[in-house]
Amino acid sequence: MSHKFLIHSNNTPSSKSTEKTLRDKLNAAKIALSDTLDDEVELIICIGGDGAFLEAVHTFDFPSVPFIGINTGHLGFFQEIAPDQLDEFIENYLAGKYSIQSMTTVKALVEHDHKIDEFTALNEIIVKSDGNYSIHLDISIGGGLIERFSGDGILISSPAGSTAYNYSLGGSIVDPRIDLIQVTPIAPMNTTAYRSFTSSLILPHDLSLGIIPDVSGSKGRLLVTHDSYAAEYDSVDNIEIKLSEQRVKLLRFENYDFWTKVKSKFL
Ligand code: NAP
Ligand code: MN
Numbered sequence: 001m002s003h004k005f006l007i008h009s010n011n012t013p014s015s016k017s018t019e020k021t022l023r024d025k026l027n028a029a030k031i032a033l034s035d036t037l038d039d040e041v042e043l044i045i046c047i048g049g050d051g052a053f054l055e056a057v058h059t060f061d062f063p064s065v066p067f068i069g070i071n072t073g074h075l076g077f078f079q080e081i082a083p084d085q086l087d088e089f090i091e092n093y094l095a096g097k098y099s100i101q102s103m104t105t106v107k108a109l110v111e112h113d114h115k116i117d118e119f120t121a122l123n124e125i126i127v128k129s130d131g132n133y134s135i136h137l138d139i140s141i142g143g144g145l146i147e148r149f150s151g152d153g154i155l156i157s158s159p160a161g162s163t164a165y166n167y168s169l170g171g172s173i174v175d176p177r178i179d180l181i182q183v184t185p186i187a188p189m190n191t192t193a194y195r196s197f198t199s200s201l202i203l204p205h206d207l208s209l210g211i212i213p214d215v216s217g218s219k220g221r222l223l224v225t226h227d228s229y230a231a232e233y234d235s236v237d238n239i240e241i242k243l244s245e246q247r248v249k250l251l252r253f254e255n256y257d258f259w260t261k262v263k264s265k266f267l
Pocket of ligand 2: 049050051052073
């Protein structure tokens with residue numbers, strides 16, 4: 001059976017030299033390489049760190065083809081192999097010695113000016129103020145109003161994104177085998193003037209979150225981010241956030257274990 005891969009790399013010197021070595025090794029193994037994501041491509045190899053991986057996921061618009069990451073970046077939480085494991089990778093891949101980790105994504109529908117913008121994120125969606133002032137958001141869960149949030153904003157994380165910004169904000173690390181949505185406050189205010197939840201809220205996969213920004217007291221624009229991309233709005237009527245049907249697939253090899261990875265990267 002013939003194989004065809006696609007390589008997506010960032011521009012650091014170590015990524016470029018890893019890419020060159022990899023191309024030579026794949027040629028020797030008679031694996032074809034494609035410049036575009038056509039129907040025959042069976043694997044996307046992403047060289048870089050987590051940022052490069054997220055960029056690849058967005059560039060190829062959440063493809064059904066699985067990814068494998070080679071870490072030349074800083075943390076490399078998504079990335080499965082190191083640049084010195086290329087032979088092992090090719091050997092294990094050809095022998096079918098791998099499993100596929102399927103990760104859920106989060107989706108935001110932003111209703112504004114009689115239009116709806118749709119964004120999908122692998123890590124997280126954030127709704128926040130674009131400057132140094134607080135924002136006020138009416139938050140509903142499953143259709144019912146749950147709180148009026150006041151503070152910097154809120155972050156809605158997928159399980160895969162729980163170890164990213166969510167974790168820095170004090171959110172929980174979630175095993176990606178669980179389908180859930182985590183809503184984490186960013187600098188919530190708690191005074192006699194404002195009351196907001198201070199911990200993350202964990203929602204089941206089939207519930208959606210509704211956000212109605214209070215525009216009356218707002219000084220500026222609203223920022224809605226999806227992973228490292230951002231959109232700014234003057235006025236927003238409503239935002240709905242839920243798990244998306246789109247999944248991102250990652251190749252993992254035999255010794256992969258989520259909690260071992262967490263320990264090795266965080267402690
Ligand atoms: P970045 O500024 O390099 O990302 C910050 C750190 O988060 C990097 O060390 C990155 O790994 C790591 N990271 C990304 N996704 C991760 C995940 N799912 N689990 C564990 N760590 C993860 O920017 P970037 O590389 O373009 O990544 C964008 C992401 O950065 C955003 O989606 C957001 O989650 C995160 N972020 C975090 C903070 C914070 O913690 N205060 C602030 C802004 C954004 P690499 O070093 O391998 O790139
Ligand atoms: Mn990065």
